[in-house]
Amino acid sequence: MKLFTTVGIFSKQDGEAVQSTLETLYDFLVTQGLKVLMSTHAAHLLNSTATADEELAKQIDLAIVVGGDGSLLTAGRLLAAHQVPIVGVNLGRVGFLVDVLPAQMLEQITAILNGDYLEDERCLLKACAWRGEDKLGENIALNDVVLHARNKVRMIEFTTYIDGFFVNTQRADGLVISTPTGSTAYALSSGGPILHTSLEASILVPISPHTLTSRPIVIPNQSLIEIEMGNDRPVEALLSFDGHHDIPLVSGDQIKIIASPKKMRLLHPRHYDYYHILRSKLHWGTQL
CATH class of the missing domain: 3.40.50.10330 (Probable inorganic polyphosphate/atp-NAD kinase; domain 1)
Incomplete structure (x- = not known):
């Protein structure tokens, strides 16, 4: 057979x-x-x-x-x-x-x-973006979900929470949220570690952060990652999935990311x- x-x-x-x-x-x-x-x-x-x-x-x-x-x-x-x-x-x-x-x-x-x-x-990672009660869009990514500035060479400000716990507020060119598969892609070029592809983990890698103490962090991929766009620097941003399917973001928008069930x-x-x-x-x- x-x-x-x-x-x-x-x-x-x-x-x-x-x-x-x-x-x-x-x-x-x-x-x-x-x-x-x-x-x-x-x-x-x-x-x-x-x-x-x-x-x-x-x-x-x-x-x-x-x-x-x-x-x-x-x-x-x-x-x-x-x-x-x-x-x-x-x-x-x-x-x-x-x-x-x-x-x-x-x-x-x-x-x-x-x-x-x-x-x-x-x-894979699944991410959705919200503006208040309105869902702006959602998608999945095999390599990475990337938050980055849109059309301007300027830093964006955002606050990150993991499983409801405050992690930090930072200014950077963006943030790469990567799977182990994506750890040899954009995350690696941004200074992140290589993860074996069998690991159930995600990496958060800041892109050109405006502080020397900002470093990548590896977390369990079942953790809920929440990111809130800051209001002090009203720079338009994009949320990208493996480099495609961009979702435009503005100050105050929220992003939720977790491992895809499949x-x-x-x-x-x-x-x-x-x-x-x-x-x-x-x-x-x-x-x-």
């Missing part, structure tokens, strides 16, 4: 390497007797019929993403609610999440189809080594 019967293909938007890889992947999956559905970008590159995202998520039992980490983040936010496992084929630049190389794609996907893989569950399921080849990924992508040990 097959573990997977219907596969969804997702991809980045363009590139000859993407199209060639998609063609090879599609032909292979069809020869394995699998039903194959495609997202809009993948279908466009293969001159085929696309399936709407929500319908695709409901029908497939395995997703293969051809592209970079950004492509997988987009697919992951869609598929987490449906608990569809994802395999990433790396045609991007960094590749912390997409770890199947095109040259080894058919061999490694064959093994995964036969049940020879490692499964990795990744936490996790993303990520499948790796059997030889997957998280520390090798870190060494390779961050160039640890490279002689300068």
Whole structure:
């Protein structure tokens, strides 16, 4: 009996390497007797019929993403609610999440189809923004939720509470609230620590804070994070989710962030080594 019967293909938007890889992947999956559905970008590159995202998520039992980490983040936010496992084929630049190389794609996907893989569950964050009693919007993020100034190079002021306890009021360019997955992204470049992806934790990393004593803090991801925009510095701000889906904010608005109840399921080849990924992508040990 097959573990997977219907596969969804997702991809980045363009590139000859993407199209060639998609063609090879599609032909292979069809020869394995699998039903194959495609997202809009993948279908466009293969001159085929696309399936709407929500319908695709409901029908497939395995997703293969051809592209970079950004492509997988987009697919992951869609598929987490449906608990569809994802395999990433790396045609991007960094590749912390997409770890199947095109040259080894058919061999490694064959093994995964036969049940020879490692499964990795990744936490997501859910955030909503409020203006008084009015909800401005909500979304989920696999990497990070980021509060930052809008259109101006100016600091914003905000107050942070964790589980109802006052933490601090600070002025900074913003704040990164990151999952362990996102700890190697914006949070890392802002001075945050790397967290192993198996940890049930979140990181709060201030962006260019206006005090030397402001430091990142790691908390349990089931903690409720509440942020209130200050009134003393009326600078417009944005709340972003993995760099997208911005929610405009003004003084007095409130943000509530907590772990999403659903996790993303990520499948790796059997030889997957998280520390090798870190060494390779961050160039640890490279002689300068």
